Structure formats: structure tokens, C-alpha cells
Amino acid sequence: MTENTEKKNPIRLLIGKVGLDGHTRGVQYVAHIFRDAGYEVIYPGLRKSPKQIVKMAIEEDVKAIGLSFLSGAHIPLISEIMDLLKDKKAEDILVFCGGVIPDDDILILKKMGVREVFTPGTSDKIIIEKVTALFADSSDEEK
């Protein structure tokens, strides 16, 4: 890698968990697949509050927040995050999530503005492809 090859800086994501469940394996795995796909992943650790997640996402200037859920509290937590993003004029930070989420809830989440919901069994490749496509979309809108 030479210093002067013109390279765009990698896209930054925050990959984390909110709420109380403490399972790390899933979310760490996802952080790694994004790193291996060339993303810069902010990994904030477990059990963060929506307020903390949004603060970090803003300070780190991430393009998207990816959240993993096992606990079933995804709807109120995501809804709080969406509201906070709006308050801070940061609605353009995209949100996607993954976990054991029933179909009905997926619809509700999408209505709230969640861009993608990944259920267990989704392949790494699909996750990366779909998330990468989100950024292609959002840069089109600008033009």
C-alpha cells in the first residue's frame, strides 16, 4: 500500500447491542464480517442504552447503525433510537438490525424506518450485499 494511491476512506458502521441481553457471539461475528468486507466498525460493547448508541453513532460519524437483538425488546428500543436520531437531526444515519424477530414485527420495524432486518440463517454474503446496497441507494438520492 503506497501512501499516494487515491483511496476513499472505508465506510464506518456501528455494530452493537442495546438493552439487557449479554450474548456477544452473534454481534462480534457480524462486526468481523464487516471488517473483513472493508468496513470500519465501531464496536461499543454490550448493554448500551439507545441514548448511548446514538451519541456514539454521531461522534463517530457512522453511515449506519446495525443492532443485534435476542431479547425481544426490539420495538421499543428501535423506536427510541429513531426518535433520538430525529432529535439530533441525524435521520440520515441508516438503521438495520438482526436477530430472532417475528414477521409481524419486521413490518413494524420497516414502517419505523429500519432499512433491513436480518433473521437467523441469513448468509454473511447476503448481509454484506444488502447493507452495501443501502449506501449505493443513499448516494443516488443526493444527486
Add this chain to the structure above:
Amino acid sequence: MKKNKCIAELIEDIHSESVSRIRSAARLMTMAEESSLKTVEILSALVNDSMPRIILGITGAPGSGKSLLTGRLIAEFRKRYPKRMIGVIAVDPSSPFSGGAILGDRIRMMSEKDADNEKVFIRSLATHGQIGGVTKGTRAITAIMGALGCDVVLIETVGVGQMEFAVREVSDAVAIILAPGQGDTIQFLKAGLMEIGDIFVVNKSDRPDASPFFAQLTNTLHLARNEKRPVLMTSALIGKGIGEFYDSVEELLFRDILWLKARRLKQTDVIVRRAILSEAEKRLHSLLHEEKRKEVVSDILKGKTSFSQTVEDLLKNCV
């Protein structure tokens, strides 16, 4: 928020009372990392803003407790100056394979109490595979933190390769964090850490092997020429020695304000000069694109044109 705000608009927002001022600062930091050109533009746009009062580099062996100790310094600062703001820049290496990175230092830096505190701003950076990558955007990011109102900025870099040298170029003083059980002081000398440190900290003082390590380190340093540099013991785990560490930083930096001013001027000078050269090189590089490069190289090797003639032609064509 509008997507493509320019540097001036972002800075205006930072100076305002708007809800998006933190966001604008973070955006500007991303721009600072994009190119040397932008770094310099930002530095020059912020030239009348106050820089942070203290810029402390924190480096040392991997796992010696830099992040946890940084967290303790944040808490100490918050206790002493509840109304003031503190900024942290945490630099981690990018993966040489994908160019991606996982940046997780901030986990250890935030106590639950401070985790949603508006007076603490933490920014994680990846090195993007460059030696000295620490310096490219870091100075401008520090300046942005200053404009936001940060009184103190802490810069954590992992002490492998050459990063610990780069951190010197962007901080007022460097604290080297060491821990017992990570090899002896001979290794530490070899790693070149001794030259760059202004303060030495033996962390993990809660461990029984910390005292002998501390003695050995003090000895090693005192055998060398510069004996004035403080050597301290801390435990980031149980929160011991933190106040003393903080005091020694303040003391070191405010002994000689003129010296500090001169040091910062010189650093900025180097950063801008390097940015000019790097931009120039980039432009030359684009003149010498793939096809052209092959042709030029083969002409030189075959003796069709001379090396120095080629260089001169290239520079001429650049204007």
C-alpha cells in the same frame, strides 16, 4: 441534515448553539481524514479558534491498560472540572487484508456514569495502513475538538510499529504506559519507547510484580541521561494513582508555556509542509498513470531518455 455541507458551513454550525453542532464536528472530522488538502483547509479555517489546553499522547505496549487508564483520566478530569469538555482520539490499526477495522477502545473508556455525558467526545480512528497515519487527520481533529470547547484532548495509540513516534508529532507530551508481565525493561529500551516518553506510567500496580518492574524501570531510566522525567505507578483497574498522573501532566505542560507554544507551531509547520508534498506527489502520480509509467520506465532502462530528464519533464508538465 443536509448531506454535503462545506467546511465553512460545518464550522459555522459548530460555533452555533444548534442541536447539530456535535454532528457537524464529527462530520468535519471525517473530512479531515479524507485528504491532506482538506486537513489543511480545516486547520486554516480554525486558526482563530482556541486549541485544547492540553494534548496528551498515550501509548505503550498492547494490553498495558491504555484505554482503561484513559477512561480513568476522563473521570478524573470530569471530577475536577465538571463544566469543561474533554476529547479523546483512539487510534487502532486497520486490517492489512481488507482495509477494514474494528474499533473497540471506547468500551473501556467510558464508565457508565459518563457514557452519555455530553462533555465527553470520543472519536475512534483507524490507521488506514499508513505509517504515520496517526498524524494525517489527527491534528485537524484535535483542532475541531478545540473549537467544540474541549479543554483537554487525549490521544491513545497502540504502541506497535512506528505509531508511537507519530503520536509525538501531534501531542504536547507523551505518556508511555507499561505493565508488569509484558517483558523486561530491556525490551522496552529496544522498542525505542524510552526516547519518546515524557512521563512513564507503570500500570497494573495492583499486581504483585508491579513493584519490582517499577524499580527496574526507574533504574533503567536513571542510568540514561535524562533523569527528570516522572515515573509513576497506577492501577486503572482499582483507580489508584490517577490524580498523581493527572497532576504530573499539568505540571509538565505548564512549567513552560513558551516552549509549548513553540512546539505546537513547529508541529503544525511539519504537518502542513508534509501535506503540501503529499498533494504534489498525488498530482505527479496522476500524470504518471499506468500506461505512461510503463513507457517511461522502459525508456529509462533502455537509455532512450535520462532519469533526470524524465523527472524534469514530469515536473514541468505538472503546472
